């Protein structure tokens with residue numbers, strides 16, 4: 001029996017539910033020699049700003065237990081170079097989700113407007129985990145009022161599918177998910193990296209030159225599963241689950257917790273073809289469990305009632 005692997009992520013038609021996560025997959029072209037990008041549902045490109053930007057100074061990547069700590073930050077080629085150079089270099093038939101971020105809300109709107117008008121962009125994921133200059137550096141996704149204003153602005157600037165990627169560094173992910181739904185987002189992606197710090201005891205300094213960084217990889221997976229489940233209980237719009245996914249079984253866990261699709265992130269650094277294996281493994285898993293559709297798994301977790 002064949003398995004129907006297709007899913008609809010807020011208006012983005014995916015051949016299977018496995019994407020790759022922003023910032024871990026470049027602009028897609030870097031990975032094309034290792035993985036046929038049509039084996040996966042699609043990919044989310046590195047977050048883009050209006051102007052090209054450099055990231056933080058090195059060291060900006062460090063290893064942690066079952067995880068990676070990074071402070072790459074804002075580095076990207078800028079929205080116009082992405083549209084004019086990176087996007088046309090991709091093979092036909094690849095689903096590309098562009099990621100947008102900025103330091104001010106109006107600028108987010110402008111990045112999204114440029115991406116929305118571009119042929120070849122299947123949807124936009126707005127990265128709400130960036131520091132908001134006017135709020136003294138607090139992340140956009142950490143304050144419900146600021147998040148609402150952000151989603152309202154980018155919604156006005158776009159007609160195509162709009163996903164909002166939430167920060168895990170909040171008390172109530174359900175509240176943030178409701179804000180996104182209320183302001184017209186078509187879907188939610190979560191989680192971004194967890195704010196973290198590691199220390200070099202000899203130098204008595206943080207390991208990363210920037211001080212704080214974001215923790216990603218298998219260590220954050222149970223946190224991500226918890227947040228996906230909580231968000232899925234709070235909203236009806238689809239959720240894209242992210243955090244430490246390495247295998248098909250990890251992906252199944254996210255679907256059971258309520259994710260319609262998933263993204264593979266840090267694992268790409270260890271194995272550039274990992275997302276293809278997760279996609280094919282998911283199909284095999286569904287076959288071996290007699291499922292007609294992979295989407296039958298979405299939200300099927302049996303959580304004990306309290």
Ligand SMILES: Cc1cc2nc3c(=O)[nH]c(=O)nc-3n(C[C@H](O)[C@H](O)[C@H](O)COP(=O)(O)O)c2cc1C
Pocket residue numbers: 021022023024046047068070072099127165191192193215216217218220242243244245263264265266267
């Ligand atoms: C080196 C690195 C760079 C990242 N850059 C971005 C980025 O530009 N935009 C974004 O939304 N998320 C970025 N992320 C976060 C990932 O997309 C993902 O949400 C997070 O790493 C958790 O998934 P994982 O544990 O599978 O890596 C980055 C993560 C890493 C490790």
